[in-house]
Amino acid sequence: MLKDILQKIYAGCLQIALPNLCFGCREPIDFPTIKNTDYNSEKGVSTSSSVTVADPLGKRTDPVFCQNCIQQLTSDTNLYCNRCLSNLPIGVISKRTYSDRCGQCRAVNYSFDGAFRFGIYDGMLREAILRMKSLSGESFAVQLGKLWIESKRDQFISLNPTVVIPTPLHWTRWWKRGYNQSETLAEQIAKEMKIPLQPNWVKRIRATRKQTTVSAKERRQNVKGSFAMKSDLSLSGQSIIIVDDVFTTGTTVNEIAKLLKDHKADKIWVAVLAHR
Ligand SMILES: [Zn+2]
Numbered sequence: 388m389l390k391d392i393l394q395k396i397y398a399g400c401l402q403i404a405l406p407n408l409c410f411g412c413r414e415p416i417d418f419p420t421i422k423n424t425d426y427n428s429e430k431g432v433s434t435s436s437s438v439t440v441a442d443p444l445g446k447r448t449d450p451v452f453c454q455n456c457i458q459q460l461t462s463d464t465n466l467y468c469n470r471c472l473s474n475l476p477i478g479v480i481s482k483r484t485y486s487d488r489c490g491q492c493r494a495v496n497y498s499f500d501g502a503f504r505f506g507i508y509d510g511m512l513r514e515a516i517l518r519m520k521s522l523s524g525e526s527f528a529v530q531l532g533k534l535w536i537e538s539k540r541d542q543f544i545s546l547n548p549t550v551v552i553p554t555p556l557h558w559t560r561w562w563k564r565g566y567n568q569s570e571t572l573a574e575q576i577a578k579e580m581k582i583p584l585q586p587n588w589v590k591r592i593r594a595t596r597k598q599t600t601v602s603a604k605e606r607r608q609n610v611k612g613s614f615a616m617k618s619d620l621s622l623s624g625q626s627i628i629i630v631d632d633v634f635t636t637g638t639t640v641n642e643i644a645k646l647l648k649d650h651k652a653d654k655i656w657v658a659v660l661a662h663r
């Protein structure tokens with residue numbers, strides 16, 4: 388009884404001193420509830436009580452996002468094309484394969500075998516991506532990557548990937564931002580799936596203008612020849628996931644996919660945080 392009261396006081400003090408704030412909305416999140424079971428040897432019964440406690444040894448595994456933010460970030464239930472990631476019209480049957488073309492990409496040939504997304508570039512996910520690109524965005528990218536793999540684990544596993552690679556940044560942009568957000572996202576996915584991350588297989592050898600600032604026609608020209616990889620690398624037998632943060636027309640990831648296929652990669656999948 389006294390133990391419960393002391394634990395409640397302790398948890399209350401800690402919550403005031405170290406409020407557990409949601410990474411998304413910055414509102415306090417409740418500490419996890421832990422069930423305590425006390426055995427009363429005189430009466431021969433166990434009594435359990437739920438108390439909200441923080442681990443006094445600092446081994447807390449606090450939730451990083453509140454339920455409301457998790458719900459908003461993982462709310463994409465639209466059916467979409469597994470080539471160009473566009474939403475499919477209502478009424479389209481859900482049984483589609485990775486190679487089925489939609490009205491948007493009927494005339495486009497991609498070098499990758501399929502693509503999938505965490506969500507659409509809107510609302511909270513859009514805010515999250517913008518925040519990830521800010522100066523202090525790296526820790527946010529780590530948490531977003533974890534949430535992504537935790538909520539879409541089955542999708543990642545179903546592709547039997549052997550390796551994960553991020554879309555590389557040119558060093559000049561890396562220098563400005565201090566990290567590559569796609570690499571941080573890819574790292575969480577590789578870690579969770581226990582497969583290697585290969586951030587150095589593909590290098591960006593030429594700085595390009597931001598894809599969003601050029602017309603669709605110019606995009607292909609903009610990225611052409613901007614990537615390179617080790618010439619002696621054979622990717623035979625590899626099923627590769629390319630991780631990127633935003634996918635608009637897929638020109639950038641397609642350029643990487645082409646390069647990987649030239650090096651004999653078996654399968655190439657594109658995983659993006661948001662379709663724009
Ligand atoms: Zn929140």
Ligand SMILES: [Zn+2]
Nearest residue numbers: 468471489492
């Ligand atoms: Zn499509």
